Amino acid sequence: MTNYIIRRLLLVPVLLIGVTLIIFGMLQLLGPVERSALYVTDFPKNEKQIEGIIKKYGLEDPFFQQYWRWLTGVTDPVTGERDGGIIYGDFGYSRTASQEVIGIIQNRFLHTVDLALWTVFPYLSVGIWMGVKAAVNQNKFFDQAARVYSIIGTSLPAFVFGLLLLMLLYANNQWFLPGKMSDWVSQLVYSGEFKQYTKLLSIDALLNLRFDIFWDAMRHMIMPILSLSYISWATYVRVTRSSMLETLRMDYVTTARAKGLKEKDVINKHARPNAMLPVVTMMGSSIVGLLGGVVITETVFNYPGIGKAAAEAASQLDVVTILGLAIFTGFILIISNLVVDILYAFIDPRVRLS
Amino acid sequence: MTEMTTFPTGDNQLLEETKSDRKITWLEKFLGPDNYRIVTGLLKTPASIIGFILILIFILVAVFAPVIAPPVGDDPMKIPRDGFSGEPKAPGAEWTRNVPEMPFWYKTLTGNDEWVHLLGTAQGQYDIFYGIIWGTRTAFRTGLIVVIATVLIGVILGSIAAYYGGWVDNLIMRITDIFMTLPYIMMALIFSSVLTPILGRSLLPPLIAMITFGWMGYARIIRSDILSIKERDFVLAARASGVKNGRILFKHILPNAIFPTLVLASLGIGDVVLGFAALSFLGIGTEIGYADWGQVLSFARNWITVLNRYWFIVVYPGLTLTFFVMGWNLIGDAMRDVLDPRMRGKS
Numbered sequence: 096m097t098n099y100i101i102r103r104l105l106l107v108p109v110l111l112i113g114v115t116l117i118i119f120g121m122l123q124l125l126g127p128v129e130r131s132a133l134y135v136t137d138f139p140k141n142e143k144q145i146e147g148i149i150k151k152y153g154l155e156d157p158f159f160q161q162y163w164r165w166l167t168g169v170t171d172p173v174t175g176e177r178d179g180g181i182i183y184g185d186f187g188y189s190r191t192a193s194q195e196v197i198g199i200i201q202n203r204f205l206h207t208v209d210l211a212l213w214t215v216f217p218y219l220s221v222g223i224w225m226g227v228k229a230a231v232n233q234n235k236f237f238d239q240a241a242r243v244y245s246i247i248g249t250s251l252p253a254f255v256f257g258l259l260l261l262m263l264l265y266a267n268n269q270w271f272l273p274g275k276m277s278d279w280v281s282q283l284v285y286s287g288e289f290k291q292y293t294k295l296l297s298i299d300a301l302l303n304l305r306f307d308i309f310w311d312a313m314r315h316m317i318m319p320i321l322s323l324s325y326i327s328w329a330t331y332v333r334v335t336r337s338s339m340l341e342t343l344r345m346d347y348v349t350t351a352r353a354k355g356l357k358e359k360d361v362i363n364k365h366a367r368p369n370a371m372l373p374v375v376t377m378m379g380s381s382i383v384g385l386l387g388g389v390v391i392t393e394t395v396f397n398y399p400g401i402g403k404a405a406a407e408a409a410s411q412l413d414v415v416t417i418l419g420l421a422i423f424t425g426f427i428l429i430i431s432n433l434v435v436d437i438l439y440a441f442i443d444p445r446v447r448l449s
Numbered sequence: 450m451t452e453m454t455t456f457p458t459g460d461n462q463l464l465e466e467t468k469s470d471r472k473i474t475w476l477e478k479f480l481g482p483d484n485y486r487i488v489t490g491l492l493k494t495p496a497s498i499i500g501f502i503l504i505l506i507f508i509l510v511a512v513f514a515p516v517i518a519p520p521v522g523d524d525p526m527k528i529p530r531d532g533f534s535g536e537p538k539a540p541g542a543e544w545t546r547n548v549p550e551m552p553f554w555y556k557t558l559t560g561n562d563e564w565v566h567l568l569g570t571a572q573g574q575y576d577i578f579y580g581i582i583w584g585t586r587t588a589f590r591t592g593l594i595v596v597i598a599t600v601l602i603g604v605i606l607g608s609i610a611a612y613y614g615g616w617v618d619n620l621i622m623r624i625t626d627i628f629m630t631l632p633y634i635m636m637a638l639i640f641s642s643v644l645t646p647i648l649g650r651s652l653l654p655p656l657i658a659m660i661t662f663g664w665m666g667y668a669r670i671i672r673s674d675i676l677s678i679k680e681r682d683f684v685l686a687a688r689a690s691g692v693k694n695g696r697i698l699f700k701h702i703l704p705n706a707i708f709p710t711l712v713l714a715s716l717g718i719g720d721v722v723l724g725f726a727a728l729s730f731l732g733i734g735t736e737i738g739y740a741d742w743g744q745v746l747s748f749a750r751n752w753i754t755v756l757n758r759y760w761f762i763v764v765y766p767g768l769t770l771t772f773f774v775m776g777w778n779l780i781g782d783a784m785r786d787v788l789d790p791r792m793r794g795k796s
Binding site: 106109110113114117121122124125246247249250251252253254255258259261262265266267273333383384386387388390391394395397402405406408409410412414417418421424425428429432 | 630636732749750757764
């Protein structure tokens with residue numbers, strides 16, 4: 096086990112270097128003037144200034160020198176101030192949003208966390224539940240319905256589904272709303288009466304015992320949660336169902352039945368835990384999918400998270416910003432993949448022995 | 450050992466029984482039994498047949514686009530505009546400017562004498578019907594280009610990794626891992642927005658971006674297929690007779706390993722089109738007014754408060770895209786069952 100964890104940890108720096116190299120490689124496709132946004136906030140105005148900046152920050156140096164400088168920043172020899180350096184969280188300056196990229200992340204990421212927090216459980220569990228139920232009722236109505244659902248769910252694009260939700264649940268009768276919070280909530284939040292313990296709106300509302308605010312937050316999040324989850328449900332149904340069907344044909348399940356166990360115990364205690372292995376393997380890539388999915392979902396529902404920030408920056412071609420966001424997402428993904436892999440090794444002994 | 454001069458005579462019942470009683474068609478001879486099983490397996494289930502029919506309809510629409518919706522102006526891929534007003538028009542609204550020619554089917558099917566906006570217009574008076582019909586061509590074009598390019602990259606890298614093994618394999622597979630860490634749609638979005646200022650607004654930036662971040666799956670599949678074929682006797686025989694590495698790999702191993710990958714890849718067109726539509730929905734890619742489903746859908750983004758009134762901007766292109774992807778997915782599901790040996794002979 097320790098061996099496996101050490102080997103897996105050794106992979107982290109490799110992944111970090113690889114991901115940063117890919118993103119830095121993309122940055123190098125820009126001209127040196129645009130890249131100056133990594134270090135300075137003003138756009139250089141005249142020839143002389145451009146030259147000075149290129150020289151000071153070495154924007155025309157060889158690739159790996161620049162890469163190193165991009166990682167660690169440039170220290171001014173006179174004042175001793177450091178500019179740039181992504182390992183210090185300085186991702187550059189966003190000219191379209193007129194603020195530091197790290198500031199965008201600080202503002203927006205918590206909104207995404209707020210959304211993801213409420214999404215993760217339904218995202219991972221509902222599909223498994225449907226898949227198990229479909230397999231147990233093979234070829235009955237629930238099974239057929241689940242199979243049809245899995246085909247439609249994997250074919251319907253998230254943004255079409257999102258727009259349909261908006262059409263049915265918002266434009267018609269305003270049951271659920273796009274955006275992050277209603278006006279009266281945002282006034283309250285910024286007035287200071289509302290204590291922000293965690294900066295996650297839904298959690299803060301619960302901690303302040305303001306259930307009206309909690310309900311408002313939920314009204315804004317239910318459509319994004321559905322829109323993030325339904326695709327994952329569709330894939331989990333299929334995988335769980337086929338894995339469960341296979342397990343139900345195993346000899347030990349027959350043995351359990353022959354012992355006279357109740358069917359409920361056969362399914363819940365003998366079959367289901369063993370059928371979960373291929374499903375758990377999927378969870379890592381599911382989380383990657385969730386972080387990719389927020390780009391589209393947040394844009395459709397105008398939810399001010401990090402995904403929407405990325406989509407906005409991309410459509411305005413603000414490359415420094417979007418690559419800063421990409422680095423940040425890359426870090427998060429590498430860490431969450433690590434956690435999932437180690438958890439998986441605890442569940443499945445075959446992984447840590449291979 | 451005595452020499453046998455005559456063949457054994459008498460009751461050859463056993464021999465007769467071992468003979469296959471089914472006819473082996475030319476197709477099976479041509480493809481070989483394994484690949485033949487894949488092809489016939491694909492045509493067995495009703496779901497995959499529906500899938501094939503859907504795809505066939507889309508192919509027909511793409512081929513006969515000029516007949517279904519006669520082009521207006523020089524570039525048929527530009528959606529014709531009926532004026533410049535921002536307000537979308539409902540289906541059946543009269544077409545006043547840039548009226549296209551009337552195709553032969555129009556009068557008999559609709560009973561109208563005048564050309565109307567069959568499926569309404571989006572903001573800027575882009576005709577949705579034209580966007581959908583000509584968008585089919587965009588879909589097939591992007592799907593085919595990206596699939597062919599990603600398969601090529603994947604097959605080359607995957608087969609080199611599998612055949613040479615050792616550090617080459619390690620290096621290539623670690624690079625694959627790194628690319629797989631990153632979320633596909635986000636990276637495609639980012640890379641195409643990096644490429645857009647360099648290449649201009651066109652199909653190219655999203656295509657290149659999707660190719661760059663889309664080859665990893667194929668590399669993994671072909672690698673594992675080659676690893677199993679590499680150990681077969683005919684490879685050993687080729688090596689023993691002094692055939693060069695590259696020739697063994699590309700002439701002896703690949704043709705025997707590539708068929709499942711090719712079928713899987715051709716089914717990837719649905720996913721590629723989905724990703725491409727998502728990118729143009731987010732505002733990356735072709736210039737505004739290019740016939741492309743994602744772009745027609747992106748017009749709906751400005752009207753979310755009144756989508757119940759302008760439902761046609763979402764529903765028509767949305768359904769088209771869904772049916773397109775569903776066609777490929779239905780075939781893909783059948784394919785997965787055929788390729789999965791555990792599912793052989795089961796439901």
